[in-house]
Amino acid sequence: MSAQQDSLQTSLDSLVPHKRQPVKIRIGFDAGKYIWARLNDSESYDFYIDANFYKNYYLIFLTGYENHLTNSSLLTYHTTGNYYKLGIDYNIYENWLDMDNDITIGVRYAYAGFDYQLNSFRINQPEAVITPEINEVNKYFTNLSAHWLDFTAKIQAETFKNVYLGYAVSLKYLMSYSDPDDFEVLYIPGFFERNSYSNFGFGMQYFISYRFKF
Amino acid sequence: MLAMWLFAALLVSCEKDDSCIDPTTPNLVIQFYDYDSPENVKSIANLNVVYLETGDTLKFQNVDEIKIPLNVNDDSCLLKLVKDTASDMVSFTYQREYVFVSKACGFKTLFHNLEMNVSHAQWIKDFEIINHEIVIDTSAHVKIFH
Numbered sequence: 001m002s003a004q005q006d007s008l009q010t011s012l013d014s015l016v017p018h019k020r021q022p023v024k025i026r027i028g029f030d031a032g033k034y035i036w037a038r039l040n041d042s043e044s045y046d047f048y049i050d051a052n053f054y055k056n057y058y059l060i061f062l063t064g065y066e067n068h069l070t071n072s073s074l075l076t077y078h079t080t081g082n083y084y085k086l087g088i089d090y091n092i093y094e095n096w097l098d099m100d101n102d103i104t105i106g107v108r109y110a111y112a113g114f115d116y117q118l119n120s121f122r123i124n125q126p127e128a129v130i131t132p133e134i135n136e137v138n139k140y141f142t143n144l145s146a147h148w149l150d151f152t153a154k155i156q157a158e159t160f161k162n163v164y165l166g167y168a169v170s171l172k173y174l175m176s177y178s179d180p181d182d183f184e185v186l187y188i189p190g191f192f193e194r195n196s197y198s199n200f201g202f203g204m205q206y207f208i209s210y211r212f213k214f
Numbered sequence: 215m216l217a218m219w220l221f222a223a224l225l226v227s228c229e230k231d232d233s234c235i236d237p238t239t240p241n242l243v244i245q246f247y248d249y250d251s252p253e254n255v256k257s258i259a260n261l262n263v264v265y266l267e268t269g270d271t272l273k274f275q276n277v278d279e280i281k282i283p284l285n286v287n288d289d290s291c292l293l294k295l296v297k298d299t300a301s302d303m304v305s306f307t308y309q310r311e312y313v314f315v316s317k318a319c320g321f322k323t324l325f326h327n328l329e330m331n332v333s334h335a336q337w338i339k340d341f342e343i344i345n346h347e348i349v350i351d352t353s354a355h356v357k358i359f360h
């Protein structure tokens with residue numbers, strides 16, 4: 001655009017009454033995790049709210065509750081707890097015409113507080129002749145916590161008027177976690193399973209959300 | 215959009231599994247020594263270890279050391295040690311401790327205050343417990359003299 005056009009545009013803008021950018025607030029629900037949990041004798045309720053507070057920037061807050069059953073050949077335990085994530089997303093997608101989709105990249109700080117109930121375990125004895133029995137213990141490990149960062153890329157597509165389907169992938173970096181006596185932090189609500197070879201984790205989420213404009 | 219959801223669902227199934235690399239429940243290590251010259255090991259041509267609880271048998275040939283799993287379900291393990299046709303009853307007693315190892319390995323059992331008793335001795339002339347704590351199985355816990 002030439003300097004002349006630019007100044008013309010500016011003078012036109014000042015003639016038209018200023019059109020206010022609508023405040024866009026979206027609330028979403030992780031439907032994928034909710035269904036997956038239901039199919040695996042667990043519970044998950046994961047919500048977020050985001051607000052387009054400045055140009056292409058969104059402020060996002062996520063919270064969730066999980067009651068997660070882990071059932072392996074060695075361990076059976078329940079994880080119950082809440083998590084909270086606060087972060088900023090940046091929209092990198094240019095919409096055509098009046099479309100209102102977005103592709104965002106962002107970072108969130110996350111905290112989870114949770115308890116374990118160790119229901120039972122089977123001793124690991126690789127060369128066992130007498131097969132180890134299952135030990136029913138029902139032992140509790142309470143007041144555990146973890147802190148991590150989520151680096152998230154997310155697509156949100158307006159599928160019906162104001163209704164969005166979203167898909168997000170996250171790389172997670174665990175910064176700290178509790179160290180209970182006689183056990184270890186394994187599953188973390190909002191993070192998924194901690195692995196023993198690194199502090200990184202990976203996650204995916206499938207959202208349904210609704211956007212309010214006012 | 216739908217295609218993307220399906221693609222992502224496929225990705226979920228390829229997450230790397232942890233595999234257990236740490237030591238888990240240790241075995242009992244028994245070494246066989248010569249009764250007549252107790253400094254020297256003395257191997258056994260054919261040795262069968264019969265677990266009396268289940269009737270399972272472990273077979274060894276030309277061994278001067280065996281590593282055998284104990285019973286993690288009880289504070290004792292009853293064995294019949296059969297050398298050729300001679301069979302001796304050996305019982306081990308201990309206290310068990312459960313220790314969490316890792317997500318991939320789960321829990322292991324450690325055995326404390328190991329005691330041994332031999333009855334109907336036909337070939338075992340003497341024994342010595344050299345380590346009452348079974349926490350690793352890289353060195354002998356028990357010497358049997360024959």
